[in-house]
Amino acid sequence: MLKVMPAPESFTWTLVVPVKTLVAAKTRLSAAAGPHRAALAVAIACDTVEAALSCVLVARVVVVTGDPVAAEALGGVGAHVVGDPEAGLNAALRRGAREAVRLAPADAVGALQADLPALRPAELALVLTAAAEFDQMFLPDAVEVGTTFYGVRPGVPFTPGFGGESRDRHLRRGAKELCLDGIDSVRRDVDTPDDLRVALALGVGPRTLAVVERIRGGEPDK
Numbered sequence: 001m002l003k004v005m006p007a008p009e010s011f012t013w014t015l016v017v018p019v020k021t022l023v024a025a026k027t028r029l030s031a032a033a034g035p036h037r038a039a040l041a042v043a044i045a046c047d048t049v050e051a052a053l054s055c056v057l058v059a060r061v062v063v064v065t066g067d068p069v070a071a072e073a074l075g076g077v078g079a080h081v082v083g084d085p086e087a088g089l090n091a092a093l094r095r096g097a098r099e100a101v102r103l104a105p106a107d108a109v110g111a112l113q114a115d116l117p118a119l120r121p122a123e124l125a126l127v128l129t130a131a132a133e134f135d136q137m138f139l140p141d142a143v144e145v146g147t148t149f150y151g152v153r154p155g156v157p158f159t160p161g162f163g164g165e166s167r168d169r170h171l172r173r174g175a176k177e178l179c180l181d182g183i184d185s186v187r188r189d190v191d192t193p194d195d196l197r198v199a200l201a202l203g204v205g206p207r208t209l210a211v212v213e214r215i216r217g218g219e220p221d222k
């Protein structure tokens with residue numbers, strides 16, 4: 001007898017991307033970026049969001065920021081921007097997740113770091129496909145100390161534990177660690193000049209590259 005199997009559950013994702021106020025952003029790149037530090041932080045966030053929005057499984061990106069310059073730039077690449085509750089990173093992510101559920105209650109919600117300038121949409125699709133198998137999951141950063149992505153399936157409480165050694169925190173809280181090959185661009189967050197060098201070797205987005213060229217050329221800030 002022919003058995004009709006139920007279709008596998010399918011949903012798209014709303015990604016929440018946190019961007020802190022630019023005067024305080026990317027301080028570990030201060031010496032390398034000089035007067036271009038804020039421009040570099042915005043460029044990296046815009047390239048990250050543009051790549052995320054190009055992923056077939058991403059329906060929308062909610063950016064949480066209290067910075068008007070970042071808000072305008074990120075809105076310009078297609079993000080839905082909401083204000084920052086100014087109570088730290090995880091509170092900002094929870095604020096974005098509430099907006100995500102309001103916009104699309106049937107979608108999964110993920111937090112994605114804003115500093116992934118080499119992000120490849122197809123690699124993000126591999127991560128989100130693997131993520132859909134679990135209620136709560138995360139992806140460790142390239143050095144396996146922090147986290148670049150944390151997510152929940154539709155209807156599951158969103159309880160991000162970013163900051164410092166967040167890989168261990170997410171593990172302790174029972175989130176499933178995603179172990180995948182071929183997704184370097186999703187794990188390569190840029191905090192230090194060495195991270196930036198590795199991201200440049202992977203291939204960064206156009207805005208990040210343009211700012212890096214201005215830094216290399218010794219140009220004054222625009």
Ligand SMILES: Nc1nc2c(ncn2[C@@H]2O[C@H](COP(=O)(O)OP(=O)(O)OP(=O)(O)O)[C@@H](O)[C@H]2O)c(=O)[nH]1
Pocket residue numbers: 018019020021024025026027028029064065066084086087088089092113114115191
């Ligand atoms: N909206 C929002 N985003 C935050 C907040 N704190 C951190 N972030 C973002 O979370 C990510 C990780 O933040 P941090 O590592 O603390 O800061 P950073 O700007 O990347 O780098 P450093 O200044 O060198 O520490 C970055 O994308 C930040 O923009 C916050 O309070 N609100």
Ligand SMILES: C=C(OP(=O)(O)O)C(=O)O
Pocket residue numbers: 113141145146147148161162163164165166167189191
């Ligand atoms: C906040 C985090 O990252 P970073 O400080 O490395 O950007 C984290 O990995 O939880």
